[in-house]
Amino acid sequence: MEVIGTRTPLIDAVEKVTGRAQFTDDLHLPRPLFIRILRSPYASAKILSLDLTLAKKASGVRAIVTGSDFEKTFGVLPISKDEPAMARDQVRYVGEPVVAIAAESDREAFEALSLVRVDYEVTQESLSFEESMKERPDRIHPELGKSNNLHKSVEQKFGDLGKGFSESDVVVEGSFEFPSVTHGFTEPHATQVRVESHGDITVFSATQVPHYLHRAISEVLEIPMHRIRVVKPFLGGGFGGKSDPFPHEMIAAKVALRTGRNTKITFERVEVFFSHHGRHPSRIKMKLGVNRDSGIRALDGHMMIDGGAYGSFGVVTTYYNGVLLQGPYQIPNFSFHCDRYYTNKPMCGAMRGHGGVNPRFASEVLLDEAFTQLKLDPCEERLRLFHEPNSKTPNEFRITSVGIRQGLIHAMEASKWKEKYQKLPYGKGIGVACGFFISGSALPIHWNQMPQSTVRLTIDYDGGVTLYSGASDIGQGSDTMLAQMAAQVLGVPISQVKVFSADTRLCPIDYGSYSSRVTFMAGNAARNAAISMRRVLIQAACELAEIPEPPVEEMEESQGDLSYFRQGGRSPRYGDPYLGPNPNYEQDGFKFSEGKIVTPRGDRLDLLKVIHRALDGRGALQTQGVYISPQMGGSFKGAGAGLSPAYSYSAFISEVSVDPKTGFVKVDRVTVAHDCGKVLNPLAVEGQLEGSIHMGLGQVLMEEIRYEDGAVQNGSFLEYKIPSAFEMPEVVIVPCPSDESEGPFGAKEVGEGALAPFNPSVANAIYDAVGIRIHSLPITPEKVLDAIRSQKGGGR
Amino acid sequence: MNQRDQMVTMVVNGYEVTRSVEPSTTLLEFLREELGLTGTKKGCDLGECGCCTVLVGGKPALSCLTLALEMQHQEITTIEGLAHGENLHPVQKAFVEEGALQCGYCTPAMILNGVHLLNENPTPTAEEIKECVSGTLCRCTGYVKIEKAVARAAKESSVRAK
Known part of the structure; x- marks a missing residue:
């Protein structure tokens, strides 16, 4: 009975289809105070005075908090803790929290907002790159000591760019513009706080990062972490948009601590747009040189990204804009420069494909232009350019498994590429693009030597297995993935495995669900915990069968500490060399399957009897497993950015219809190959790919947040248009055989990497259809019509 | 009970319920807060996302745009009303x-x-x-x-x- 590789429905699917799944706003705590937030109407202003007199007297009002209640600022990255829980003397974007009112009912809280008087003095705002680049006395973050609104500047150079371009048969250049897009998860942000004995608090919140939230609340509220418990209930979509600690979480906790009352806050949809943290709008200039025989010789990228008012993940985004271009192809001479500017707009942060999406559009469109000029087939050529397995990039990314070559070949066959490329009638087109992404960051956000993920596993008297993991299931199915690990190793049905996750009181630390790290890191930790439990059960099985216990191979330092079994029996530390791929834990000759343990001698022992034997004299059966990345990477500044224990690869072939009369683009069919290593759960992998296409489709054809004087103009689902079922193309997923030796059962990431290359595959297909290149997203009918009309001599 | 409150009777998932509600209460609020049927979700409260859909007389309705008082003697089916025990629809x-x-x-x-x-x-x-x-x-x-x-x-x- 194989669990791995089997189409496995989510273990919590029945809760979700019956309405039993409780999301944060669904929890009914006794007598909560309802919190509403008064937000800044100005992009940039000084707060001269706050008059709360009338609001304090209003019906039902029990507490009011403002910026003066919070001393400490916070931020998900320790290097940019620049965000206050509430504006103090100054507001920096339209929608920034200024006053929070807690009342006995939501309506009373809402009505009391109108009784607050705030005197603002409007100051010169900075809304564009041009304004933020200028030297100016009124900076958004004067504490940085810079003369303008630059937040972070990153530059890296490898090889010899001049030589690379001179070796190229064709050099293409382009400028690209990408507007603001947002996650668009359906569940608005929500937080509830329950007051416990001794004044402790439990924070229930829609968060991808319970551990970081735990830290941030402790710091901002200045109470120790042990007095705070963070729990993530069911979560209605994240995509990076719930991967920061948020002001409303601090506010809800603050009010609970102050009043001793439970608290509740749920955003209106427009507040989700104010809060944002979406993809950085960017402006990219890129130059690419290609030699017809030796492939890409040089790439030079200049990016500007618009960070909005605060830091969020922005420093990482600044790096990712460049470093993620180091794949999927070999590029010997490589350089990028990326500047992140603060502006007086809602802040940008991590969004699916973090930092890599817009540069990928630029590079893949330019590559298409280069192959067009060289009159070479863009699929055939790409086949020659991919990374070699077990190689190193110029910026010293350690490349392990690469399965995309075969994947692209499958995609070419399934899409009938050869019969269609440059052969379809005018208005129909086909295009290709490829991508590359991390399976989690090899380095933690907070520098330490703790494992990046720890999973605890217990096994009960009746064989029930329970996993405890800090990983946050945000709908991607991480709980199901963890259960698969234990079920596979211990040979029990998945229904026998229960998962407690994302609860900081019950679960060991895991950094959370971002950077596509969970399957690789928490998955490995769960697998290791199960392997350790397997080892305990083998000892008991040997006692029962009266056979000698097999030796644990390479068991060196931590005898008896089986949690580190995977890594050669040693406790891994940063600085340790690579300890080799995941060992095959079945080398000992024992088989765990369908509730039985079969010894190498052929005894068939009932798993339950073995469990009972193991409990004798030992008591509760509990193990833990950890994951920590091996040491890797260069020693230059910024070498850690983009380092990952394994990388995913993807290839998209998109087919479009372009109506030359209206400019309307319809994506008809998408063929995708994604190298996520071994497929653990085809149902989940397909779901991630289909979802990535949906989100990419929105960005490439229709989505854009429009700002006017810094204020969101389309902060609703009616005006911020997300694709419906009608816009979705037919999706064809082809196999991409691959096996990642360090991944849990051979797996790598699938949640994010597939979004980025989809977008340029559509743009390249539009070129094949009507011969136009659009370098700014979204590719609206207006832009298409304009481009068709201005074609000179026209055609492809 | 507020002076302006009015009584409404409807059948929700096969059971008749009678409650007094404020006239401005939406069906969504009524289901979630009055009856604790939180399977019906609020995504936008403006009728744009569709997450609050329930069946009224067997037909889909956006409960965030429907007033509870309009539901007098109507039959409502929410997600909680579909399965029979453990037997899923x-x-x-x-x-x-x-x-x-x-x-x-x-x-x-x-x-x-x-x-x-x-x-x-x-x-x-x-x-x-x-x-x-x-x-x-x-x-x-x-x-x-x-x-x-x-x-x-x-x-x-x-x-x-x-």
Whole structure:
């Protein structure tokens, strides 16, 4: 009975289809105070005075908090803790929290907002790159000591760019513009706080990062972490948009601590747009040189990204804009420069494909232009350019498994590429693009030597297995993935495995669900915990069968500490060399399957009897497993950015219809190959790919947040248009055989990497259809019509 | 009880309920807060996302745009009213097995729309299924597996009916 590789429905699917799944706003705590937030109407202003007199007297009002209640600022990255829980003397974007009112009912809280008087003095705002680049006395973050609104500047150079371009048969250049897009998860942000004995608090919140939230609340509220418990209930979509600690979480906790009352806050949809943290709008200039025989010789990228008012993940985004271009192809001479500017707009942060999406559009469109000029087939050529397995990039990314070559070949066959490329009638087109992404960051956000993920596993008297993991299931199915690990190793049905996750009181630390790290890191930790439990059960099985216990191979330092079994029996530390791929834990000759343990001698022992034997004299059966990345990477500044224990690869072939009369683009069919290593759960992998296409489709054809004087103009689902079922193309997923030796059962990431290359595959297909290149997203009918009309001599 | 409150009686998931409500109370608020039926979700409160869909007299309605008082003597079905004990409705079962849900937030609405479609039209075309699904926003799945699940439920129901 194989669990791995089997189409496995989510273990919590029945809760979700019956309405039993409780999301944060669904929890009914006794007598909560309802919190509403008064937000800044100005992009940039000084707060001269706050008059709360009338609001304090209003019906039902029990507490009011403002910026003066919070001393400490916070931020998900320790290097940019620049965000206050509430504006103090100054507001920096339209929608920034200024006053929070807690009342006995939501309506009373809402009505009391109108009784607050705030005197603002409007100051010169900075809304564009041009304004933020200028030297100016009124900076958004004067504490940085810079003369303008630059937040972070990153530059890296490898090889010899001049030589690379001179070796190229064709050099293409382009400028690209990408507007603001947002996650668009359906569940608005929500937080509830329950007051416990001794004044402790439990924070229930829609968060991808319970551990970081735990830290941030402790710091901002200045109470120790042990007095705070963070729990993530069911979560209605994240995509990076719930991967920061948020002001409303601090506010809800603050009010609970102050009043001793439970608290509740749920955003209106427009507040989700104010809060944002979406993809950085960017402006990219890129130059690419290609030699017809030796492939890409040089790439030079200049990016500007618009960070909005605060830091969020922005420093990482600044790096990712460049470093993620180091794949999927070999590029010997490589350089990028990326500047992140603060502006007086809602802040940008991590969004699916973090930092890599817009540069990928630029590079893949330019590559298409280069192959067009060289009159070479863009699929055939790409086949020659991919990374070699077990190689190193110029910026010293350690490349392990690469399965995309075969994947692209499958995609070419399934899409009938050869019969269609440059052969379809005018208005129909086909295009290709490829991508590359991390399976989690090899380095933690907070520098330490703790494992990046720890999973605890217990096994009960009746064989029930329970996993405890800090990983946050945000709908991607991480709980199901963890259960698969234990079920596979211990040979029990998945229904026998229960998962407690994302609860900081019950679960060991895991950094959370971002950077596509969970399957690789928490998955490995769960697998290791199960392997350790397997080892305990083998000892008991040997006692029962009266056979000698097999030796644990390479068991060196931590005898008896089986949690580190995977890594050669040693406790891994940063600085340790690579300890080799995941060992095959079945080398000992024992088989765990369908509730039985079969010894190498052929005894068939009932798993339950073995469990009972193991409990004798030992008591509760509990193990833990950890994951920590091996040491890797260069020693230059910024070498850690983009380092990952394994990388995913993807290839998209998109087919479009372009109506030359209206400019309307319809994506008809998408063929995708994604190298996520071994497929653990085809149902989940397909779901991630289909979802990535949906989100990419929105960005490439229709989505854009429009700002006017810094204020969101389309902060609703009616005006911020997300694709419906009608816009979705037919999706064809082809196999991409691959096996990642360090991944849990051979797996790598699938949640994010597939979004980025989809977008340029559509743009390249539009070129094949009507011969136009659009370098700014979204590719609206207006832009298409304009481009068709201005074609000179026209055609492809 | 507020002076302006009015009594309303409706049948929710087969049971008659009578409550006094403020006239401005939406059906969504009534279900979630008064009856504790939190399976019906609030995504936008403006009738744009479709997550709050319930069946009123068997037809889909956006509960965030419907006043509770309008529901006098109406029959309401929410997601909690579909399964019989542990026996899932065929549409629910198809959603589980096809992987037609990820985060689960739009799922109740998607399922109720599917139930309505199959009640009205047991053998829908692919286009009719697409239309049924298109009324609700899903940001996770790309709708592909949702359409497959509705088609599967239709197929399995028609097999059973024969």
